[in-house]
Amino acid sequence: FLEVYSCGGCISREAADVLESRIADAAHAAEDIIETRIVDQIHGEKMSSDELYQYLEKVIQDMGFIKKDVMKIKEKNIGIIEDRLHINSPTHGGSSSSPLTTKQIAVVGLNDQLIEVMDKLTGQQSNLRIVPIVGMGGIGKTTLARNAYTNQLIKEQFDIRTWVTISQTYNVREILVEVLLCASKDESRESLSGRSEGELGERVHKSLYGRRYLIVMDDIWSVEVWDKVQIFFPDNGQGNDDKSWDLLCGSIFGKEEDCPVELEEIGNKIAKKCKGLPLSIVVIGGLLAKSNPTRQNWEYISENLNSIVNMEDNERCLKVLLLSYHHLPVHLKPCFLYMGVFPKDSNIRVSRLVKLWISEGFLKPITGKSLEVVSREYLDELCDRNLIRVHQRSSNGGIKFCKIHDLVRELCLREAKKEKLLRVLRAVDTYSHPYGKITHCMYTLEDVFQLVNLRYLVVENFGYENPCRFPPSMYLLWNLQTLIVKSISGFVVAPSEIWKMTQLRHVQFFGGLKMPDPPLGGQDGEFVLGNLQTLSLIINFKCGEEVVKRTPNITKLQICYEGEEIEGYLSSYYCLNNLGRLGKLESFDCYFDSLNKPNRNDMLQNSIIPNSLKKLTLGWTYLKWEDMKTKIGWLPNLEVLNLNCKSVVGAEWETVEGQFCNLRFLQIYMCSDLEWWTTDSNHFPSLEQLVLEYMDKLKEIPSCIGEIPTLGSIELNYCSKSAVISAKEILDEQEDLGNVGLRVRVRVFPKDKQHFESLASPNFQVET
DSSP states (O other): OHHHHHHTTSSOHHHHHHHHHHHHHHHHHHHHHHHHHHHHHHTTOOOOHHHHHHHHHHHHHHHHHHHHHHHHHHHHHTTTGGGSOOTTOTTTTSSSOOGGGGOOOOOSSOHHHHHHHHHHHTSSOOSOOOOOOOOSTTSSHHHHHHHHHTOHHHHHHOSEEEEEEOOSSOOHHHHHHHHHHHHOTTOOHHHHTTOOHHHHHHHHHHHHTTSOEEEEEESOOOHHHHHHHGGGSOOOOOOOHHHHHHHHHHHHHTTTOOOOHHHHHHHHHHHHHTTTOHHHHHHHHHHHHTSOOOHHHHHHHHHHHTTTTTSOHHHHHHHHHHHHHHTSOGGGHHHHHGGGGSOTTOOEEHHHHHHHHHHTTOOOOOTTSOHHHHHHHHHHHHHHTTSSEEEEEOTTSSEEEEEOOHHHHHHHHHHHHHTTSOOOOOGGGTTOOTTOOOOOOOOOHHHHTTOTTOOEEEEEEEOSSSSEEOOGGGGGOTTOOEEEEEESSSOEEOOGGGGGOTTOOEEEEEEEEEOOOOOSOOSTTTTOOTTOOEEEEEETOOOOHHHHHHOTTOOEEEEEEOSGGGTTTTTTTSOGGGGGGOTTOOEEEEEEOTTSOOOHHHHHHHOOOOTTOOEEEEESOOEETTHIIIIITTOTTOOEEEEOTTSEEOSEEEOOTTSSTTOOEEEEESOTTOOEEEOOGGGSTTOOEEEEESOTTOOOOOGGGGGOTTOOEEEEESOOHHHHHHHHHHHHHHHHTTOOOOEEEEEOOHHHHHHHGGGOBTTEEEEO
C-alpha cells in the first residue's frame, strides 16, 4: 500500500512517513507483548487468554484506526492510482539483476585530469613525487585515483603498488602494515602484529628502497597523517555534461542498449542536475534502471532533483541518496538501513550479513526459496541500485564481501535513527550520551540463556577446560537462528537439548562440535531441525538414519574425523553411506586427523556424495588420483573443488572426457606426490580459475589447460620451477593466439625471485 500510494503521488512523503511510523509502532507493540508471554511461559508463569487480550486491546484499537485511515485514502484515490507512475515496477530488464553489477567504474568528465595524473606518474623523473587529488566529497577523487591505479600502463611502470584507505580516524601502524603486505608478499598480519611503529616504518623503507613504487592514500582528512608517514618512504572539477550523460546512460542501460530517443532530452537534464558527482549519477541511474522507462517517470525524478541542485556537494549527494532510498521497495528498506551498523570503510562479509538480515526478520518469505536465497537476491538488487558496492566475489561467482560509501553509511544512520530501527553509538558517545553511561560487560552463558528471544548469538573465547560443554539450558533460546562459537581449547560438546532448538539455521563451531545422537521418540516435528542449513565443524559426525531424517535441509556441512576409532568404522559406525540422502547438500568439507589415515576401501565403497553438491573440500583423505574418476568427476553440479593436504596421493593424474563439466574453480594444495598431470582442454570445459600450491614435484601444467576458453587465471604458490616455466609458456602461447584475457600470478620463495623476475610481464606477475 505505502509503495503504491506514496510513489504514485496520492499521499505526500510526509504523510506516508507518519503512516509508516504508526504501522511500525503497532507491529512492534504486538511483537513485544507476544514475546513477553513466551518468556513468561518458558519461566513457568501462566497467562490466560483474557489477560493476553487485555494486553493486546490497545494495539488492536490502534490497528483499527490505521485501517480506517488507509481505507479513506484508498476510497479517495480509487481509479486514479492506475494512471500514476509506478517507480518500483521492474519492467525494464525483466528481472532483479541488471547490467549495473558488471559495469566498470567510469570517470565523469575527468579525462583531462586522468591524463594529467598519468603523465605525472609516468614521467622520467626518479625522485619522490607527490600527486595530490583534492576536492569535496563525492566529486570523483577516489574514482579518478582508482582508474589511474588500475591502468595497465601504471601496472607496468611500478614494481610495487599499494592502496591504503585512511579515513578520519587513522592509525599510522595500520597504514604501515597495509603498505608492507603489498610490498612484501612473505609478510603477514600475524608476523607483523608484534612489531612497533618504528620497526614497521624501517621495514617499509627497506622494502621500497631502490624500487619504483606507487602508494595511493585515499580519504585523507588532514595533512597530519602524511607528516607522520612520509619519513618512511624513500626518495629513490567538476565533470562536463557529456560525460555525466554517458555515465548515467551506462548506469541505466549498460553497454548493450541505447537510451530511447524520447528520453534523451529529459535524461540530459537529470545528468546536469547531478553536477558531475559520480555517486549521485550512479545512484540516480540505479533508481531509473528500476523504474518504467517512460518520460513521465523521468520527469517526476527530474522535478524531485530541483530542490537539490544548489546544495553543497556532500549534502547534495545525501539528498540524492535519500530520494533513491524513498523509492526503494518497502522490503528492501530495513536491509539497506541495517548497513549502517558496520564500521566505516569496512569490508562486510556477505555470509554474516545474510544471517543478520534473517535474524532481524527483515526478509519477506517467498514460496519455494530459502531465506538465504531471498537475502542474496535483496543484496543483488541493492547492488544493482548502486547503494551497495561489490568488493570481492567468491570462487563460485557470488558476492563474498561488499562495501558502502561513507555518505551512504551516513544516510543509513540518519534514517535508521529516525525510524527507530537502530542506533550506532559513535566514539564520542562511549562515556556520555542521552541514554546514560556505556560500559563493557562480561556475561556468563547462563546469563545469555536468559535472553530467550535471541536470534543471533556469537560466543568468543569460549571455555578453558577440554572438552568444553554447553549447558543443557541452551535450549531456552527457543528462537535462536544463528549460533557461532569460537572456543579457546578445542572442540565443544553439545547437550542433547540442542535437538529441541528447532529454529536453528546456522551452527558454526570454529574449534569443532561434538553432536549427540538425536533423542528417540518424540511427537511429530519434535527434535527435527527442519530449518538447519549450516552445520560446521562437526567432530566424528555420525550420519545415521535419524540424523538424516531430522536435518533434511542441510546445504553446508563440514566434518572432521579424529582418533584411532575411525579405522574401518566409516560405514558401520559413522554411516557415511547416508550422506547421499542429504539431497539439498551443496557444500561439503571432509577432513581427517593427519595422524590417522582413513581406510581407503572403506571410504570408496561406503561414502556416497549427493549429486546436489556444488562445492567440495577434502583434506587428509588419502584417496588416489584414479578415485577422481569414480567418486568426484561425475558430480553433475560441482563448481568448486579444493583438494587440500594429502587429500589425494600418487604421482600421476589422468582425467577423462565427460567429467567436471561445470567445474569453475580448482585448487590443489600440498598434494605433493603429484608429478604428471595428463588432461585435455575439453576435460575441464568450464574452468575459470586454477590454483596450485606447494606442488614441488609437479613437472608441468598441461599446455592444453591454456586452451580452455573460460580460463581467466592461473595461480602458482611455491611450486616447482618447471611448473612455473610451463605456466609462462602457456601464457605466451595464448597471447600469440590473441588471447589477452589470461592472467598468471606466481609466488616464489625470496631466494628464487631473481631467477623468475626475467619472466615477468603485464600478465605474468612474480611475487614473494
